[in-house]
Amino acid sequence: MPLTSYTALQTAFAADIRGAANRAHIGKIYRASMEFLAKAQREPLRSLIPNKEYFAFRMGTKLSRPVNAALFVKRTGEWDKLDNALQRKSLSKLNPDQVTRIIYSVAMAFCCFIDLTKDRDQKTPGTFFEYLIGHLFASHLGVNPITRIQVLNLDMETWLPTDFIFDLGKDRPKFHLPIKLSTRERIIQVFAHQRVIDGVFGTERFLGTPVILAETKRSVARRDVTEICVPDQCRVYQLHMAQLKRLYYLDVPATYEKLNHVFPPIVVKSFGHFFFEADTLSA
Amino acid sequence: MPLTSYTALQTAFAADIRGAANRAHIGKIYRASMEFLAKAQREPLRSLIPNKEYFAFRMGTKLSRPVNAALFVKRTGEWDKLDNALQRKSLSKLNPDQVTRIIYSVAMAFCCFIDLTKDRDQKTPGTFFEYLIGHLFASHLGVNPITRIQVLNLDMETWLPTDFIFDLGKDRPKFHLPIKLSTRERIIQVFAHQRVIDGVFGTERFLGTPVILAETKRSVARRDVTEICVPDQCRVYQLHMAQLKRLYYLDVPATYEKLNHVFPPIVVKSFGHFFFEADTLSA
Numbered sequence: 001m002p003l004t005s006y007t008a009l010q011t012a013f014a015a016d017i018r019g020a021a022n023r024a025h026i027g028k029i030y031r032a033s034m035e036f037l038a039k040a041q042r043e044p045l046r047s048l049i050p051n052k053e054y055f056a057f058r059m060g061t062k063l064s065r066p067v068n069a070a071l072f073v074k075r076t077g078e079w080d081k082l083d084n085a086l087q088r089k090s091l092s093k094l095n096p097d098q099v100t101r102i103i104y105s106v107a108m109a110f111c112c113f114i115d116l117t118k119d120r121d122q123k124t125p126g127t128f129f130e131y132l133i134g135h136l137f138a139s140h141l142g143v144n145p146i147t148r149i150q151v152l153n154l155d156m157e158t159w160l161p162t163d164f165i166f167d168l169g170k171d172r173p174k175f176h177l178p179i180k181l182s183t184r185e186r187i188i189q190v191f192a193h194q195r196v197i198d199g200v201f202g203t204e205r206f207l208g209t210p211v212i213l214a215e216t217k218r219s220v221a222r223r224d225v226t227e228i229c230v231p232d233q234c235r236v237y238q239l240h241m242a243q244l245k246r247l248y249y250l251d252v253p254a255t256y257e258k259l260n261h262v263f264p265p266i267v268v269k270s271f272g273h274f275f276f277e278a279d280t281l282s283a
Numbered sequence: 284m285p286l287t288s289y290t291a292l293q294t295a296f297a298a299d300i301r302g303a304a305n306r307a308h309i310g311k312i313y314r315a316s317m318e319f320l321a322k323a324q325r326e327p328l329r330s331l332i333p334n335k336e337y338f339a340f341r342m343g344t345k346l347s348r349p350v351n352a353a354l355f356v357k358r359t360g361e362w363d364k365l366d367n368a369l370q371r372k373s374l375s376k377l378n379p380d381q382v383t384r385i386i387y388s389v390a391m392a393f394c395c396f397i398d399l400t401k402d403r404d405q406k407t408p409g410t411f412f413e414y415l416i417g418h419l420f421a422s423h424l425g426v427n428p429i430t431r432i433q434v435l436n437l438d439m440e441t442w443l444p445t446d447f448i449f450d451l452g453k454d455r456p457k458f459h460l461p462i463k464l465s466t467r468e469r470i471i472q473v474f475a476h477q478r479v480i481d482g483v484f485g486t487e488r489f490l491g492t493p494v495i496l497a498e499t500k501r502s503v504a505r506r507d508v509t510e511i512c513v514p515d516q517c518r519v520y521q522l523h524m525a526q527l528k529r530l531y532y533l534d535v536p537a538t539y540e541k542l543n544h545v546f547p548p549i550v551v552k553s554f555g556h557f558f559f560e561a562d563t564l565s566a
Contacts, residue, residue, distance in 0.1 A: 151519055155546075158515040192475035192524065199523025232441040236434055240482025241475065263438075 002032040002113050006128065013131050017145060018138035023083055026106065026132055031076050033109035040064075040116060045223045049216075049254055054225040056218065057112045064112035066216045066225045068251045071104040078102045086139050091275050100272030104250040107132055107213055111181075126181050133179045133211045133271075134164050140275055141166055141282075145177070151200050160200070163193065172282055178210040184217075184228040187237070194242035207245040207281060211271050214251035229255040238266050245281060248274055285315040285396050289411065296414050300428060301421035306366055309389065309415055314359050316392035323347075323399060328506045332499075332537055337508040339501065340395045347395035349499045349508045351534045354387040361385045369422050374558050383555030387533040390415055390496055394464070409464050416462045416494045416554075417447050423558055424449055424565075428460070434483050443483070446476065455565055461493040467500075467511040470520070477525035490528040490564060494554050497534035512538040521549050528564060531557055 009025035016022070040057040045066055047054045057064040082102045085091045091099065111125040118124070138144055145164035151157070166175040176197055178190050194208040215227045234256070238244065247256065248271040259266040292308035299305070323340040328349055330337045340347040365385045368374045374382065394408040401407070421427055428447035434440070449458040459480055461473050477491040498510045517539070521527065530539065531554040542549040 153522070156518065158519065160516065160519055186472075188475050188479070189469075189472065192471050192478070195475070195478060196471075196519060196523050200519065233443060235439065236441065236443055236479060236483065239436070240479050 002029050002036065002110060005029045005032060006110070006124070009131055010127075013135075017134055018142065020087065020139075022131070022135045023086065023139065026135065027079055027083060029110055029128070030079055030106045033113040034076050036113050036116075037109060040112075043223075045218060045225045047225045049225065049227055052254070054216065054218075056223075057116060059116045062116045063218075064115040065108075066218045067108050067112065068104070068214070068216075071101050071251055072108060073101050073105045079106060086136070089142075094275075096270060096272035096276055098272065099275055100250060100270040103132070103136065103271060104213075107250060111213075122181075129181055129213060130179045134177070137164070137166065137175070137177055137211070137274070140278060141168065141175070143168060149197075149200075153200075160196065162197070165206070168282055173204065174206045175282070176206040176208045178208075179212075180210065181213045182215050182217075182228075183212055184215060185230055185233075187230060187234060188241075191234075191237040191241040191244065194244060198242050203243075208242065209246045209248060209274070209281070210244065211248045211274075212250075214249065215253045215256070216251065227253040227255065229253050231255045231259055234259060234266060235262065238264070246274070285312050285319065285393060288312045288315060289393070289407070292414055293410075296418075300417055301425065303370065303422075305414070305418045306369065306422065309418065310362055310366060312393055312411070313362055313389045316396040317359050319396050319399075320392060323395075326506075328501060328508045330508045332508065332510055335537070337499065337501075339506075340399060342399045345399045346501075347398040348391075349501045350391050350395065351387070351497070351499075354384050354534055355391060356384050356388045362389060369419070372425075377558075379553060379555035379559055381555065382558055383533060383553040386415070386419065386554060387496075390533060394496075405464075412464055412496060413462045417460070420447070420449065420458070420460055420494070420557070423561060424451065424458070426451060432480075432483075436483075443479065445480070448489070451565055456487065457489045458565070459489040459491045461491075462495075463493065464496045465498050465511075466493075466495055467498060468513055468516075470513060470517060471524075474517075474520040474524040474527065477527060481525050486526075491525065492529045492531060492557070492564070493527065494531045494557075495533075497532065498536045498539075499534065510536040510538065512536050514538045514542055517542060517549060518545065521547070529557070 005025050005028035012021055037057055040059045042055045043058045045054045045056055053069040054066040055069055056066055079102055085094055107129050110128050114121050114125050143166050145166050148159045148161045151160050163178040190210045197206045215229050216225055217228050218225050247266055247268045250271050252270050256268045259268050288308050288311035295304055320340055323342045325338045326341045328337045328339055336352040337349040338352055339349055362385055368377055390412050393411050397404050397408050426449050428449050431442045431444045434443050446461040473493045480489045498512055499508055500511050501508050530551045533554050535553050539551045542551050
């Protein structure tokens with residue numbers, strides 16, 4: 001059962017976020033989810049996004065969220081490749097697209113399992129995605145994150161709760177890592193948190209590198225899949241609120257991809273790239 | 284039926300937001316909601332907030348959101364006093380606390396009607412509250428709001444969707460009016476929108492005056508009422524993100540009240556004060 005391993009992950013997660021034990025739990029959750037999904041039907045959806053195909057898993061009357069057909073890998077053995085690479089601390093046998101597909105599939109398999117077995121449960125998929133990305137980021141950087149930072153300011157002393165913060169040590173930038181299943185029109189929050197951190201600690205002390213699963217939405221009545229994006233607003237936020245170093249997606253939205261080509265650009269990439277550029281980002 | 288008048292308000296609202304026709308619809312919704320609630324029971328709740336008492340309306344198995352006993356007026360005739368005062372453009376016979384109680388009661392009566400007749404409907408109460416506050420603000424200022432502003436910036440031209448914006452004309456500040464039933468830990472959004480507007484148009488061009496109903500929360504299992512507030516974070520946002528001119532509440536949270544007394548202060552007031560200080564704010 002995926003939920004047995006998920007409970008084990010929940011219990012173990014915080015003790016050593018980057019630890020191999022967490023990755024072992026994630027692997028078990030993934031395999032159990034795929035075993036469950038093997039019994040479900042795959043129903044094609046009508047994609048309104050150019051050059052992307054989506055399907056949903058069906059079981060009885062329940063239909064899962066949309067799954068990107070090109071990103072969802074069939075064999076769970078792919079995960080073992082990433083697992084081994086992280087264990088060996090060398091991803092040289094993999095490439096960014098492959099890593100993106102593996103992580104997308106692990107995230108999506110568990111999300112769809114929850115979609116087919118629970119009612120309106122958004123919290124469990126969201127928390128699992130935080131565990132998954134938080135662990136992979138920590139494992140690759142070799143550092144455990146913190147989730148709050150101290151604000152000392154003349155007569156004021158307070159703690160600011162944050163998304164994951166990775167401190168690589170003196171004279172190196174720190175990472176600020178918001179993790180979301182989707183942001184839609186709430187993407188302003190990601191820029192807002194970056195703004196506060198820039199304001200409190202100074203610009204460029206923290207690199208903002210949010211990781212988001214996708215911006216897809218399936219219309220309830222019909223089988224249509226769209227992406228809810230606000231590219232013009234993102235440009236205004238990047239100019240007037242705070243600068244994100246990267247906007248990582250597992251399923252990069254078509255309209256956000258174009259933000260790479262405006263000036264000044266917002267660098268939007270699939271998350272697999274992180275594992276091949278992390279050293280240069282933090283140099 | 285409250286919903287008949289609500290549908291009429293929805294249809295009419297945008298045509299002339301400050302118009303007396305909207306206030307007539309609001310009055311009908313309020314009276315119909317109170318007639319409905321007269322058939323419901325009032326069930327005391329256990330308030331964990333010092334010096335505040337709350338009850339909920341009950342009908343069958345359904346229980347409404349928490350209602351502040353001291354703010355919820357019994358007689359619908361109170362609304363007519365505010366209605367007449369706005370018509371005459373003189374609130375001299377009223378005081379801020381009285382105005383706050385009237386508006387609180389109108390908002391809460393319809394919210395509780397929806398709580399007792401619908402399942403999980405958060406959208407209708409939220410939209411009604413936007414209509415109510417948007418109309419009252421517009422009526423008092425004598426100006427209709429807009430909900431998007433144009434960003435012109437060298438080679439960039441785009442529209443930024445906003446909450447209500449009131450333009451009082453050249454050489455006077457404009458109002459930026461976010462309207463929310465509650466914000467809880469999402470209050471960063473209010474500061475974030477102000478930051479974007481300050482960034483695009485310059486500081487102090489727009490006065491940020493959010494109006495929020497309450498921050499109360501009833502625990503589902505028990506009958507406890509608490510307020511979800513993040514005062515320390517608000518201070519950090521006010522210092523490092525953007526300055527709000529006022530934080531107006533209908534039911535001012537106890538811990539936010541204290542923000543008036545820290546330095547630098549955030550001015551938190553009950554919304555009734557707006558009608559007596561709007562001239563000096565925009566001077």
